[in-house]
Amino acid sequence: MKTNNKLVVITGASSGFGLEMAKEFSKSGYPLLLLARRIEKMQSLNLPNVICKKVDVTDKEQFETAVRDAEAIYGKTDLLVNNAGVMLLGNIASQDTKEWKTMLDVNVMGVMNGMQVVMNDMKERKSGTIINVSSIAGLQPFENHAAYCASKFGVTGLTRVARGEMSPFNVRVLSIMPGAVQTELLSHTTDQNIIDGYKDWQNAVGAVNITANDVAKTIKYAYELPQSVSLREIIITDTMQDS
Template sequence: MKTNNKLIVITGASSGFGIEMAKEFAKDGYSLLLLARRIEKMEALKLPNTMCRKVDVTHKDEFEAAVREAEAKFGKTDLIVNNAGVMLLGDIATQDAKEWKTMLDVNVMGVMNGMQIVMNDMKLRKTGTIINISSIAGVIPFDNHAAYCASKFGVTGLTKVVRGQMSPFNVRVLSIMPGAVKTELLGHTTDQSIIDGYNDWKESVGAVNITATDVAQTIKYAYELPQAVSLREIMITDTKQDA
């Protein structure tokens, strides 16, 4: 194991990309702050140099308190991965507006909270990396994804804006846009017919073989490049996914 005491903050760290990123970064000895609402999932990993906190990213005060607690122990945040997100697919003509709000709050406001918590300090130190997890649905429209696309197009757009603000301070702001990957994300959708249709589509393209670990390793690679190298936008999909 390498020894690396830089602090990495990962939101949505109890499943999917988040939990796999935690495992990958832990292999090289990074200090970690893992944030999610299901703390038991994170604590079960028993990773070294790791602090786990139950946090809702839409509550900025508790989000920031957790980051400051970790920084007091491990030093300033060198990387934050704003990964927490929900995908509630639905037809905009019939979908419950509460589901729209949930996605916009978590997927957009949660990301904005995370960026604001670390960006001013990164500017002062003239170093650091912010990685926002968007989606292929943040650049390409998909049927039954209207509100989800709205949230992820929002993440893609705000990442571009903040990148422009932070680049003069040597701070990288990256957007990762995964395609279909087998995680718990689809399980958030409440319309079973849409879930069935989504799964039928995956089977029609030969299933999806890309894994959350593949995405986590890609994110780690982008982060570990020299600070002067910014992979601004990475769209990562299964080779068989054609859209």
């Protein structure tokens, strides 16, 4: 079991999975660096031993500065959860290409930036864990998810490559792939017809009862296993979601 005094860094910590992870890790006494663009939501948690920073994960210099500042207080990062992401659903033929770039920049480049910030230190220490939040859409296609799938397939692929690079150094690189969960992600989409169709699908499934907290607890469980145990890829969905 890992000791509870090592630094945990969570991106996208102002809502959804990130917010729930912050609560769960804090309960166990971990010092936290919470990163997101909406700093007020993180600060409102009033958690102990927490540093909140307004950071855009696509800005590597800004990202790294925040991590180094926290490490100066709490020691080197033992866990990085690359959770920040956006979901802008759309049809390939008609979607605004700016939305494609936003998703690829945040969902892929943001993850790569985070990994590069912590990887060398973890290799030197021969210890540490990186958990990248991908999606079931990083394993299979979904209608109106083209650019989102492209970004999450990218996260799945780069996580597998990074795992190969880091495993000789006893560093774990894991990915978690949630299915449909009630979070703010759907609200990012600008096409109301697609939003309505997505909600119709959820209702047809029988609603979605899995929560962001369920995903947060699963991530924490995977991290707290011994360093020698790697849950490489975790697919987590509502029991009633069959695709």
